[in-house]
Amino acid sequence: MRLLNCHIENFGKLHDFSMDFSAGCNTICQENGFGKSTLASFIRVMFYGFLGESKRNNLENERKRYQPWQGGIYGGSLSFEVGERQYCLRRVFHDKVQNDEFELRNQKTNLISTDYTERIGEELFGVNQESFIRTVYIGQNDMVTSATDDINAKIGNLTDDTNDLNRFEEADKKLTDYINALSPKRKTGAIYKFKEEASALHTQIRALQGIEDSITQQMELMEQKRDEIAHLKEEQSAISKKQEEASKKKDIQAKKEIYEHLCQELLMKEKEVTDCEKKLHDSLPDKNVLDEMSIKQKQSEELYAKIQLTQLQENEILRINELKNLFQNESDPKAIISEMSARWNERNTKKSTLLMKKSTLATLISYKEADKRRQTEAARKRFWQRLIVGVILLFAGIGIVGFYMAMKASFSSSGTLSTTDTSFGNAGLLITGVIIAVAGIISTLLAFLQKSRNNQSVSMPEELENLEKEIRDDEEQIQNTDMTIKTYFTDKGLTFLESDVQSELQKLLSYVVEYEQLLEKEQKSSVHGAELENYDRMQEEIGAFLHQFEMDVTPADYAKSIVDLKEKVSAKKGAVDAAKKNYTECLQKKEQFEKEYPAAMLMSETKDDLESLEELNRRFNQNAETLENLYQTARDYEQRLEGLREQNDSLNELEKQLANLNQTISEQKLLYDRLKYTQDFLKQAKESMTQKYVAPLKNSFLQYYEVVVPKRDKEYYMDANADITVLECGMQHETTFLSAGYQDLIGLCLRFAFADAMYPNEKPMLILDDPLANLDAEKIAGGKNLLQELSKNYQVIYFTCHDTRR
Amino acid sequence: MKLLHCADLHLDAKMTSTLDKERAKERKAELLHTFQDMISYATNHDICHILICGDLFDTKNISASARNMVSSEIEKHPNITFYYLRGNHDTDNFLSGLDVVPDNLKLFSHSWTSYVVENSDIVISGMELAEDNAKSAYHTLVLDSDKMNIVMLHGQESETGAKDKAEVIHLRELHNKGIDYLALGHIHAYKREKLDGRGVYCYSGCLEGRGFDECGEHGFIVLDVDEEKKTITDIFVPFAKRNLYTVYVDVTGCNSSVEMAEKIRQDLTNGQYRHEDLLKIVLTGALDVACEKNTNYLLSVFLGDYYFVKLYDETTLRVDVEDFQYDESLKGEFVRTVLSADEMPQEEKAAVIRLGLQILNNEEVSL
16 A cells, blocks of 8 residues: 555645655655644544544644644545555545545546545554554654554454454453442442442441340330230229229118118107107097087087077067068968969960950951952952853854754755764764753853852951950959059058069068068077076086186187187197108108118128228229320330331341342442453453464564664563563563663564554555654664665655754 | 131231332232231121131231231121131230220130030131140040031141141141141141041131242132031132242243343243232243343333332353354454363353453443
């Protein structure tokens, strides 16, 4: 592979710059500031793009570093040859890689080529930019090199086969990242973090570890409280029983008290009865005696009344004299008055019927006249009706007979009608005519007969006359009665008034009754001496009787005193009865009580060893309060237990988390160890691979080295990683201990050795940016020889600023 | 007459061994809900007797909510009689926390206790096994052969009778005792076997699986007692809200995560697992060392399809030496270098080779 030419539109300080390249060594010797390094970078950037795109530093960020000083877009073209093909690569750079333009054309056809993409550097050289820089591109003051994965892979010719040796660094880095990510020693490592977490969990668990014991203790406390509650409940139960017993005892006591009270009451009632009876018998008469006295008093009173009744009083004497004047001439004044009264009643009856009779008479007279007129008219109508009917019937009968006669005469003359055929019909017609004529005659006769009868009935009736006679008799009788009574009244000094007659007669009758009574009393008053003596003796007895009971009263008050005594006796007797009733009731109560309650209970002795009900109640209430407190405490314990259980659950959860975490840690640790093993084994494999090409690489290195330094002054070694060491004082040392010139020389030779190993067939161009600057004059000469030697196999683009190194 | 036999409910279990805190809380609540649902099932199916053969609770520290829920459920169902035999996880804490033991809660002790089911010939006997009664438990059990005998115990079955310690049930010692049905608790998987010529023994298993050591269906057993024929029919009723399954997927021959995901999906579809189930997918088989495998990706593919999924990689790497014998690349040199290393286990070598190849192939390594 070789470069043909390049054209730079804009790139750093270079503007519209073109250059052709030949095969072999192309030395570009220009003074400082020409832009040699920029040109070298341009060639590299055309193949690989910019380095340090993400860097802020303008020197490190090549996109910024190589922006044209005058600004604007920049880029250029580069023609090169690979095998027999020639290409023209064109890139235009913008502010960022996405906006960059890339174009590859076939130089001969000028057609766009797809043989390579934007990653043309890697595709063309088979190495990344880093490896490119370490091999075929030698920047200013960048001589020192070492083998990269790409170099190793390229050297080992493994790139085309599996392309995995060049992954070593990436894999190693990835493994390192994984190992670091898991690291138990780094703070950012997962295992470290998990351990920290586990430690924190462990601390939390340790803090909670006593929780089981706390729960057990709390349970024991709870049990204690439950025992206390149970004990107290038993005690309460015992107290309840005792309360029941005490209550029963109290009931029995109460019953006994009631019984005793009943007994005492009975005794009292009995005494009351006795007292009452004693009082009754001592201060008051016997009831029978009192009753006898009472009867006696009543008899004496009756006797007295009787005596009083037989004596006429003064007013009675006056009255009897008055009445005697009225009725002494009459043998039976009551009968006379009764007769008068009867006659007066009869007279009044007649007087009342008389008016009615008079009215009836007048009515009868008017009826008689009216009836007479009506009968006359009706008789006249009937007369004329019968007369007309009779005449009509008479003429009709005559007509029929005449017609018969005419018919008979006609048939007889014509002789057309046989006797046999007409005899019956002709006879019927004749008879009919005769009957009708007779009926007419009868009707006419009856009319005249009825007319004559009507004329006879209009005469004065007998009964009307009788009625007029009766009226006259009644009026006479009334007048006689009035006269009789008027005379009687005048005798008695009374005035006759028709309206007062009846009441005056009644008054006289009552006078007669009074008169008779007074007369009877007048007769009885003559017989009274023995009864009066009897009356006095009875009064004495009663007075003596009353005196016995300190009741010295006048006879007038005997009756009242006896009544008083009776009342007193009755009252005392009532008191005795009431006392007896009370006693009986009390006795019944006692007997009922004895029936209800056994005698054993009522007569039992009261034990005093039992606690009082009040004391028991007090203890029960006190225990109830304690029990309530215990329940409250038990509830508190229950709540605490719930809390502890929750904490215990948390502990379990934490323990589970810790167990999971420890499991994770051991898994991660296993993975960590495996990753480390993997990294170690991968390194071993890589070293094993690289060892295979170390010998030819070292030979190539020494070959180039000896071109510069014909007489090798130092012993060099190369390890499996293609790192060079130098033997000094019997020890291998890194080349960094050597001078800058030697370091550049070693780096230069190693690069060329890498290039030889990496590109056995198609050789790439070598871009060398003043690589001999640090060499002394002798080695510069050797360096120039080296370049000449290299240019036999490689196109060398050599930049220098000094003629001595040209 | 119908009875329900359950055991190992382990209410209040933390459930954190598999699940994260939030899901563990959710599952803890689900345990309680399943217990409530079981009682509702009993109510709806005319079951008046529930036998709880131990480990009703998981821990002595019973939470107030669990205790209150259980006591409330018992009180709310006076028509159901609960026979509660305590297991090795149960303590007195539940009973001592009750103010009054409900009438419909029947308890057992360290000596045999029997309850005659009202108006029937069924006798339910039980004993809480412990060190002090382990030896005497068998000869002190006296049953009336004319009755229908149901016996409740909690412990590990042992057919041989060789061990002599608490919580071991020597089945041989219970032969010919007149047991019709031996209701057991302690083993968390359903098991039914013949006890002797007359009876059977059953472990109901736990009501809900808690971890991947309790995979498969879980529930309870419903006993149908025919007193006329003197027979007991037992039926296992799967009742767990969620089941746990460990699914082994052989990914041998797969060369990428996509292929492996496809193989996993195929196996899961064949398994007919429910969306609400919990799965542990275990990758098995030998993979080529150069194959691409991303377990995080594989887990993410199935994570949303089920209530819980975790993925275990138990695959081995296969390194074919001949493939790299003449490989002149760095990769070939690396493989040869690792394989020639002494004192490194083959599996470890394979892992290192895989890592190296991932790195060289520019693949990401999951840290």
